[in-house]
Every structure is written in structure tokens, then in C-alpha cells.
Amino acid sequence: MEYIKKDLASYNLHIIKTDKFKTINIRLVFHSPIIKEEITIRNVLCDMFMQSSKNYDSKRKLTIKCQDLYAATIETTNNRLGNYILTNFHLSLLNDKYTEEGNFEESLKFLSDIIFNPDVSNNRFKKDKLDIVKISATNNINSAKEDASSYSLMRMAEAYSKTSPISYRMLGYLEDLEKITEENLYKYYLKMLTKDFVDIFVVGDVTEEEIVPLIKKYFKFKTVKRKKVPYIIDSKLRKKRLFAKESIDNSQSKLAICNVTTSLSPYERFYPLTLYNIILGSGSDSKLFKNVREENSLCYTINSVANKLDNLLIIMAGIDKESYKKCLDLIDSNMQDMKKGKFSEKDIKIAKEYYLTALDEMLENESSIIDNYLMMELLGTDDFEEKRKKMLTCTKRDIIKVAKKVKMDTVFCLEGVKNERD
Numbered sequence: 001m002e003y004i005k006k007d008l009a010s011y012n013l014h015i016i017k018t019d020k021f022k023t024i025n026i027r028l029v030f031h032s033p034i035i036k037e038e039i040t041i042r043n044v045l046c047d048m049f050m051q052s053s054k055n056y057d058s059k060r061k062l063t064i065k066c067q068d069l070y071a072a073t074i075e076t077t078n079n080r081l082g083n084y085i086l087t088n089f090h091l092s093l094l095n096d097k098y099t100e101e102g103n104f105e106e107s108l109k110f111l112s113d114i115i116f117n118p119d120v121s122n123n124r125f126k127k128d129k130l131d132i133v134k135i136s137a138t139n140n141i142n143s144a145k146e147d148a149s150s151y152s153l154m155r156m157a158e159a160y161s162k163t164s165p166i167s168y169r170m171l172g173y174l175e176d177l178e179k180i181t182e183e184n185l186y187k188y189y190l191k192m193l194t195k196d197f198v199d200i201f202v203v204g205d206v207t208e209e210e211i212v213p214l215i216k217k218y219f220k221f222k223t224v225k226r227k228k229v230p231y232i233i234d235s236k237l238r239k240k241r242l243f244a245k246e247s248i249d250n251s252q253s254k255l256a257i258c259n260v261t262t263s264l265s266p267y268e269r270f271y272p273l274t275l276y277n278i279i280l281g282s283g284s285d286s287k288l289f290k291n292v293r294e295e296n297s298l299c300y301t302i303n304s305v306a307n308k309l310d311n312l313l314i315i316m317a318g319i320d321k322e323s324y325k326k327c328l329d330l331i332d333s334n335m336q337d338m339k340k341g342k343f344s345e346k347d348i349k350i351a352k353e354y355y356l357t358a359l360d361e362m363l364e365n366e367s368s369i370i371d372n373y374l375m376m377e378l379l380g381t382d383d384f385e386e387k388r389k390k391m392l393t394c395t396k397r398d399i400i401k402v403a404k405k406v407k408m409d410t411v412f413c414l415e416g417v418k419n420e421r422d
Helices: 036-049 059-068 103-116 127-142 148-160 182-195 210-219 268-272 272-281 287-294 323-337 345-362 366-379 384-393 394-405
Strands: 002-006 012-017 023-033 075-080 082-093 196-206 242-246 251-262 301-307 312-319 408-418
Touching: 002 210, 012 210, 012 251, 012 366, 023 103, 023 182, 036 082, 036 127, 036 182, 059 075, 059 103, 075 103, 082 103, 082 182, 082 366, 103 210, 127 182, 148 242, 148 251, 148 312, 148 408, 196 210, 196 366, 210 268, 251 323, 268 272, 268 384, 268 394, 272 287, 272 301, 272 312, 272 323, 272 345, 272 394, 287 301, 287 312, 287 323, 312 323, 323 408, 345 366, 345 384, 345 394
Parallel strands: 012 196, 242 408
Antiparallel strands: 002 012, 023 082, 023 196, 075 082, 251 312, 251 408, 301 312
């Protein structure tokens, strides 16, 4: 696999050359410091791109065009990455070797048309299309409680901080949705085109000579480069743990625990912390799974995840409300054991094998490969081989040092109050 980065003035082009896949994957990433009041309008804009463009003025015509391009797939997504919001355009298509000459260029032209030539008249988007998207957005926002696990994480984040991007609801807000008009949506679209940072990634059996001219031809930005704010959030640890609860009409309760990681070095954040998380709560070999679920039957499900850019480690469990205190005490005890080094070299070996297997699987997926190079670009993380080397040299001492920097901060319980006999 060969990696080439080209600085094209207003944006960066990343070419990852590999003959492992029959397809070519392109991801165009707009990234901007996240503003709470702009999440909803950005979600709406993201969906508007997939409704139509000037040359394909219906969703049906967009779908037909994708089929004409030998079943190319295209989608848009929004996600938060630390202090930033990312709007992604994903395009996947068969290499010309397996279709016909010119299909790749036609697909790039199609993607360019969606981005730069939206269905706009008189400086405004079409009202009928906006109405469709706003109905969908309203339904998404109103359905937040339907997934109790996700909702508990959302409420835990809001309990942790009222102002941090960690607490922002990526589904958006109804009060902001009501303010969106055809005119101000178009103004926001122009702002995104001119103010956002842009990176374009291409993965597949391609060459620099064929890619660079085509990208320059179809993707012309006038973004002015400026100083970036940090991607990693400097999360603060409160002096005393916060405990919060909310009732839900459900027979099962959801426990969400926010643990703050303090003063981590880049090495600690991406290697010892990863092993700490795997040993503590990621998977069926973890301490929490064995001790809380299997041995003591205090939960239905339990796992942990390291949100490295937020400087948080989150623990989630599905419990009976009567088990709340015992479950929390045992989780706390397991975290204390990690600080004391009460885990074996076998635990470390299993965790490393788990990580290396996941790394190998990433190399078999074009989207995961792009994710890795995106993190290299935005955060200066290591490439695949360097990750493998550093993980293999990580020691028990490194993990214990990190364990002492993981501190329980906010405990949120979405308490089920429904009687199972009702």
C-alpha cells in the first residue's frame, strides 16, 4: 500500500494506492469547529444533497444515475470528532478495469455535481425538498428516547457538562430546526464551501498521474487556510462525583458512567489506554464482563469504550434498578484493581491479539483505511505498521500508569420503572 499526499492549495488530496480491491472509494471531508446552534442546519444540508441536484432534480434520478455508473453508491454523513463536526461525502464504484473506460471520471463528475451544483433557484433551496428533509429530521429528533442505550449516553454527556461539545446532541434540536428556511440554508451551504477545511481521500488501484488532474478538474475550492483549533477536547474532572437519574418506561435500566482521562501523552492515549480499555471492559474476556456479568449476575450487558478525542472512557451497562449500587461498587472495585496492577501478562497478551486482529481487519476495508489516514492527517497518529510496533512494545507498567489517570466523574442511570408483569 502506497500513500501520497498532495497539497492542492485550498485542500489536501490523499491517495492510498492498493490493488487489493476491485472498487475505488472516495471520501470528501468538510471539517469545521463545531457550533451547537449549527448542528441541526448542517444535518439538514447533509440530507438535502441526497434529495436532488440541478442536473438530477429528484431522488429517483440520483438513484438511476448511480445505477448507470455500474451500481456506484453515494451517501453523506455527519459526525463529531472532538471539537469538530465532519460532513462526509462517500462514493464507492467499480474500477474502470471491471466496467468501461471513463466510468471513474463520470462518477467524479457526478459527485462534483451533487456538491457544487445543488437544486437551488434564486439563492434558495426548493421548499418541497426542504419540507421532506425537515419532516425526517423532526422524526429523528423525536425518536431519541426510543433507543434507551443511546439516550442514556446522551443524557450522561449532558449531565457531565452543559457547555462542552461532548454534550451536544448530534441528532439536532427542534428549536433550531424551526428556524431553517430555504434562504438561510443556502447561505449556510456557501459558508461551508468557503470556510470549512477540506480533505479528499482516494483508495484503490489508481495512480497519482490519473487522479490529480481529475480531482483538480472537478473539485475547485476557494477555502482560505487558517489556524485550526485543537481536535482533542480538554475534558475537566470535577472535584466530586456527580450522580444523576432519569426515569424511563422500561423494565431494564441503563447505567452510563463517564470517566475522565487526565494528562495523557499521545503515546498513552493511543496505546496503553487502548489496552486498558480492552482488559477492563471491551469484550467477553474483559474484567467487567467476567466479574460483573458472569460471576455476580449484576447486569445484562456491560462494556467500555475509550473516546480518545474527548479524553473520556465510557462504561455502559444494562441492569435491574435494584442492582444499581452493587453494580456501581463492583465497577469501581475493578477500576481500582487495574490501578493496582491486578491483571496478568496473559490479559495483556489477549488484549494485544485483539487489537492486532482488529488492525488486520481494518486493512481489509477501504472505509477503515480512510479512517486511519484521516486520523493521521488531523491528529498526527501513526500508520498501520508503526501502530503494530508500538502496541507490541507496550508494557504492564505503561497500562498501570494510564489506569491511575482514569477517574470516575459522572454516573447517570436511566432508571426503568415499568413493571414486567404490566
